[in-house]
Amino acid sequence: xxxxxxxxxxxxxxxxxxxxxxxxxxxxxxxxxxxxxxxxxxxxxxxxxxxxxxxxxxxxxxxxxxxxxxxxxxxxxxxxxxxxxxxxxxxxxxxxxxxxxxxxxxxxxxxxxxxxxxxxxxxxxxxxxxxxxxxxxxxxxxxxxxxxxxxxxxxxxxxxxxxxxxxxxxxxxxxxxxxxxxxxxxxxxxxxxxxxxxxxxxxxxxxxxxxxxxxxxxxxxxxxxxxxxxxxxxxxxxxxxxxxxxx
Ligand code: BT5
Numbered sequence: 001x002x003x004x005x006x007x008x009x010x011x012x013x014x015x016x017x018x019x020x021x022x023x024x025x026x027x028x029x030x031x032x033x034x035x036x037x038x039x040x041x042x043x044x045x046x047x048x049x050x051x052x053x054x055x056x057x058x059x060x061x062x063x064x065x066x067x068x069x070x071x072x073x074x075x076x077x078x079x080x081x082x083x084x085x086x087x088x089x090x091x092x093x094x095x096x097x098x099x100x101x102x103x104x105x106x107x108x109x110x111x112x113x114x115x116x117x118x119x120x121x122x123x124x125x126x127x128x129x130x131x132x133x134x135x136x137x138x139x140x141x142x143x144x145x146x147x148x149x150x151x152x153x154x155x156x157x158x159x160x161x162x163x164x165x166x167x168x169x170x171x172x173x174x175x176x177x178x179x180x181x182x183x184x185x186x187x188x189x190x191x192x193x194x195x196x197x198x199x200x201x202x203x204x205x206x207x208x209x210x211x212x213x214x215x216x217x218x219x220x221x222x223x224x225x226x227x228x229x230x231x232x233x234x235x236x237x238x239x240x241x242x243x244x245x246x247x
Contacts, residue, residue, distance in 0.1 A: 003172075004030040007032065008032045010035075011036070015040045016038050016040050017059055018042055020060065025062065025127065028064065029064040031062040034057075044114055050138070051131055051133070052136055055133070055134060057111075061130075073220060074218065075115055075128050076101055077187075078171055078175060080103060080188075080191075081187055083130060084103060084191060086164040086166075097188070097194075098194055099192055099215070099221050099237050100235075103132070114128070116129075134146060135154055189215060192215070193239070198212075198239070199238065199240060201223060203232075203234070
């Protein structure tokens, strides 16, 4: 498959890049919104994403999957793994992934992803937004960090975006067939700090504790609870024990 035709639209200020791309979900794959500042940066479940102007990579990418909505978490994996590789190429920094949507360094949150689905009739769009702390260490009350704090390097958001899009290009076709999805899942498993950790999965109506043992073919987390493996598609995961530093 040839590389995607990326169409990057840059904004000095916007409400939220995810909202912008969501409103254009009917367009072809490859639309990217990039912002210096968001007035209403969004996390999941109505949470906020904080980032002073020009301190972070703030962008959202439009995909048009060939398969069904169950691929959502695989697109999160695709963008998270690509961001991880781009950061390593640009700064040497090694980050780990925390299921379902964080990039972490030694337990501190360095980046978060927000994936949303828009479907109208047969057509399906997946929007993946990402915020990466480049020079801002994150809110004071959150265990968070930045590329600058970790490496001493100041990376320009656009430089990171360009390498990120290259990395997505090198993986995007994997999502279009079963074998490719298997290869992506293998890379995902290797990058996930969550695996082999004692975790607490907090869902809207209940909390489960157990050992994270893997992810399935749709990127859902597999947690062993009292000898039985349960599957989680959404939910917030807390690593119960401190895990090793993945830098
Ligand atoms: C996320 O949500 O981590 C998804 C963040 C996605 C942000 C990008 S920026 C570009 C695009 N456009 C948008 O509007 N959003 C996307 P969640 O897992 O719900 O985490 C949100 C929580 O992270 C907040 O409640 C804070 O505790 C914490 N947080 C906020 N800003 C942070 C930052 N800069 N660094 C680290 N943690 C932060």
